Amino acid sequence: MEFGWTTDQERRYADTLAAARAAFDGVPSAPGGPKPWLRLADLGLLGASVPTRYGGGGLGALDTARLLEAVGRGCPDTGLVFAASAHLFACAMPIAEFGSEELRQRLLPRMCGGELVAANAMTEAEAGSDVSRLAVTATPVDGGYLLNGTKTFVSNGPVADVYVTYATTDPQAGHLGSTGFVVDRDTPGLTPGEPFDKLGMTSCQAGTVTFEDCFVPAGNVLGEPGQGAAIFQHSMGWERTCLFALFLGLQEALVERVVAHVRQRRQFGRRLADFQAVSHRIVDMKLRLESGRLLLYRACWAMDTDEHPVLFSALSKLAVSESALASAVDAVKLLGGQGYLREGGVEAALRDAMGATIFSGTSDIQRQLVAVELGL
Incomplete structure (x- = not known):
């Protein structure tokens, strides 16, 4: 059993901690200077565990967690770090592991580089701890699906450019009846709500996202139809372990x-x-x-x-x-x-x-x- 860190791991932690302290030294972004989100991209946080061929760091779970630990220690804005973590684990990783090659190439480099902000839309008013009964539906149509319903407590929801969401495609199929989707913000029928006034982590804006006959092409399905629950739980494995x-x-x-x-x-x-x-x-x-x-x-x-x-x-x-x-x-x-x-x-x-x-x-x-x- 080994409890030590390699020289590279020690150096990465020390460098990240120092960089985070310097970048977030209690001073808001100067006019014309880099925005906080782009600072996190510079630290490698937004794509830490994403494969390098898509612009990420290619780190495993342990090294990703260690990087996040350093940023969490050095950055006083916990909400901002949480927003980046939700973006990475609940959105980038499902796309990297279950998205089509077209989705990966189109979205992941820009997500890792801070150009795009992603939000995970799973929670509903009646589906918090129990996400096996989603009221949001996805009806098959020619070339894709029509999404209808409302998600809530969507971290990054009010400011996101892309959403990873889950909807019921077969109400009779139990845990095999939900499907994952990637939806661009400018898709007709998608409406982000205003930010909630929360107790804490205010830098991570959260709100509702409503879908009204929102067409999502078949190419934006994550994995296969019916795999939504498994894909979501896989992303939660990353989130619960590393975030x-x-x-x-x-x-x-x-x-x-x-x-x-x-x-x-x-x-x-x-x-x-x-x-x-x-x-x-x-x-x-x-x-x-x-x-x-x-x-x-x-x-x-x-x-x-x-x-x-x-x-x-x-x-x-x-x-x-x-x-x-x-x-x-x-x-x-x-x-x-x-x-x-x-x-x-x-x-x-x-x-x-x-x-x-x-x-x-x-x-x-x-x-x-x-x-x-x-x-x-």
Whole structure:
């Protein structure tokens, strides 16, 4: 069993962390300068796991997660990093692995380079945790399909250029009755909604997407008709395994922040670090971080070696999301008044971390996945 990193992996992490800190040093994009999305493209994040022949980095799950961890640690805008992760794992990867060669060549280089923003449209008003009963339908017509219905909580939805969506094509076929599609924003009948006013991750705009007799050519089908559920779950494997590395980076940044604070801050004539109640709380933050990190790396290893990754993906998603929330709460408490102020940035981590326990399958859904894997 090997716990070390190669020289190239160490260098990639250090270089990415430094570049992310420099690119997102709390200063908004200067007029005429590169936009935040293009900065992420420069860091290699938008196409990290996409094959190199389509403009991506060609990285495996572990190296992709490590890259995302560095950006999550170096970039204070968690919502932006999450938006990029959804773009990569829930959209670029299904196109790379199940799209036609025409779709791959037309879309992936521009998605990896930051020219196109992608959104995954799966969730519906009555299909959140249970995505096996989609109300959005795709009716076969000459040359393709007509999509009808509304998706909601579509990350990047209000600003996306391309959508990966799923619809029911055969209501009688159960889990084999849904199909995946790629839909361009300018397709007649597609209407993005206004951004939701969310608790956290505000840089990742989310909203509804409505389809009204929206024609999608047959060439824009992902895989084969009826494979939608399998393709979606495959993309969720990437998302649940790799995306949450950004919350490892967030936790690392929080630990650094509170350690620096308690070493410097003095109360009752002593450093805060000298109080056991304070130091032990930080130890718990570190324990949660490292435990979740090991589980996430284990899940990535399972993906890279073609081992069945469901169990460890669910365990790591559960552990990392819950620990991010718990550690964000601790960070706010340890910083006291400073942690409560918006200008400090720590309260944003708390709001952002709340979403981690909900999206990509709630914590209770992850527990259910683990229970099924245990044969319960």
